[in-house]
Amino acid sequence: MRLEFTAEYENFRAEVRAFIRENRRFTAGAWTDVDGRPSVAAKRWQAMLLERGYVCRTIPKQYGGFGGKPDALQSYILDMEFAAAQIPRGLANQGISMLVPTLLEHGDAEQKATWIQPTISGEVIWCQGYSEPGAGSDLASLTTTAREDGNDFLINGQKIWTSSAHYSDMMFILVRTEPNVPKHAGISYLLLPMTTPGIEVRPLATMTGRSEFNEVFFADVRVPQSQVVGRRGGGWNISRTTLQHERGMLGDPGRALQTLTAIAKFMHTETVNDVRLMDSPVYRDRLLRLQARAQAMQFHGLRLLTHAARGEDPGVARLIVKLNGTELNYDIYAFAVDLLGEIGTLYGSPSPYLKSKGSWQTGFMFSLGLIIGGGTSQIQKNIISERGLGMPREPKPATSS
């Protein structure tokens, strides 16, 4: 066990800190435009980070990346230093985190040359067209079809949970192109411009009262068949790559401890019946329970990092991250709301009594969305038990369409 980094990595950390110190002034100002797209400042920051390999480190140079080797410890140091400095980590969107890795693995030369560089620079924004009202956990049952019409496909159907669709340039979409084969074999992965006629984006209001997501409707949307990534009917396997990356994104154990620190801070000042919240042994006990869980998850993350740096598969240890992270996050926000009591139910209008602009309340609700999205906790438990513990897979239904 050696928690210190070697001189090589400490030098790297020093470089990163120097970069942050010398350049953090470029992170001032609005980060998104009114429409939600990255601002000029955000794109300039991304360019600065790309140049140093602080983002998109392993993407080949020919596509605008840094062309570096994967280094889990360098990635970790970058994440920690940027978080500590409280500055943006670069552009974070589905195009960069999901589409680009997919193209690198499955795209043809033209697709890679066309899309990777503009995506990682923030010029081209993507949204993900996967889930449908009738196909969430059972994504393979999707019914948005792409029927052949000359050299094109005509797309009809509906996607849901498409965050950023209202300002995206492109969509990477899973559609059913092969009608008479088993469901997993009939899906293709397509690249689709959002300006194509026949696409309608409608905001999807959620329980938070905001519309963080959209529904997208397709009526005879025409796309050339050349826009398939990989082979026709091979979209299901290709999407597996992408979902692997998404699962890595959800669940940040370092953040849980930070949130608890913020909670402990307001426990020191807020009172109920003239008693400081922190002076209540009952609330303190609950804080300490959450702290232990967050601490365990943070150390667990370091253990996984070590396995990643060694190129080892830690088995079940890796499969529990999304489940634990999202459930812990929810429990932390639930605790914050409980601490605030009735004040924790204020919402929707400005009030002198509202704490932290209602962010605890919003976070409490949104954190439930994070438990459900990206693979529900129940799906996670299926994966953990099947792939982690070797238990039998869910039985197939009697007939499969």
Add this chain to the structure above:
Amino acid sequence: MEFGLSDDQRMLQESITRFCRERITLDSVRAQCGSGSCRDPALWQELVELGIAGILVPEDAGGAGLTLFDAILVCEALAYTAAPVPYLGSAVLAPLALTRSSGDWQDQLRQIASGKLQVGFGLTEAVSRREDAGVRPQGGKALFVMDAAQADALLLGTIDNQLIWVDASAADVQPLATIDQTRDCSLVTLHGQPGTVLANGDRGAALIRKLIGVARVALAADMLGSAQAMLDKAVAYSLERKQFDRPIGSFQAVKHLCADMAAHLEPCRALTWYAAHSHSAMPDEFALMSCHAKAHLAEVGSFVAKTATEVHGGMGFTDLLGLHYWFKRIGFDRQFLGGPELVRAEAAQLQGYC
């Protein structure tokens, strides 16, 4: 940065685990516990020969001179097979206490390493004093003194924060039968205060707190090993046991119970490692981390103990299957040296929250 076991630690863990799994069976545990005293002297002797009694004894006294982290890897391995041996007192607490005490304890350390000297320890009253127990200058009772039955010497914490070393023959040692028959607990009565003072005043208080922290991390590792055993058995059972024409492990409800256990338990490994590692590497963090490890493993351990038993259905409730030996080991570990609420309260205090 490497958050994990060194090659030496992996080898240590593998060798003790392999030995225990080959040498200790449920029948052997049941036989030892059935005799009313949880001792297996032959087993202990074989473990001594593997070097575990001297694991924390300095090399110049014939020990391995290793760290608490190494010592608790052994705890986990022993717990996995519910080994009925007096490891905690003799091999973990005694060497750490003696090497931090004034005076010459080389002979005793040597004897500990060779397995010839066994040591019990009583720190319960420094954590949760009940029933008017406590060793005072004029004597008194110490409850839940561990590993005292076969001990040659006892390490005891007194009411006024002295750590004393008492020859076992100078104490009245009566068995206290607890739910965990694989561990040995006693009621120790002293008349007056015989023995040697290892530390007193502020040093005594600090050393007692340190030993409590050490014991708590060892208990966390014990809960980790016990819970892992119960989880592994639950999964294995679910793949064998058929009801409604299929293995019960193919039902989603059962799969999810096992997934819940794995998800709760796995991060406990990293937490326990960190707490153990902090003893030598980040001593300022040790007190808090040992509290977190003990309290959190108690909660997770209890959850796994209950859930794994349920996965075993009716068989889990029987004596025949013997699953209860681990349920009870976890149950004892949860309470000993502070249940989770008490320990969390201590952790809050350490952080200046109250």
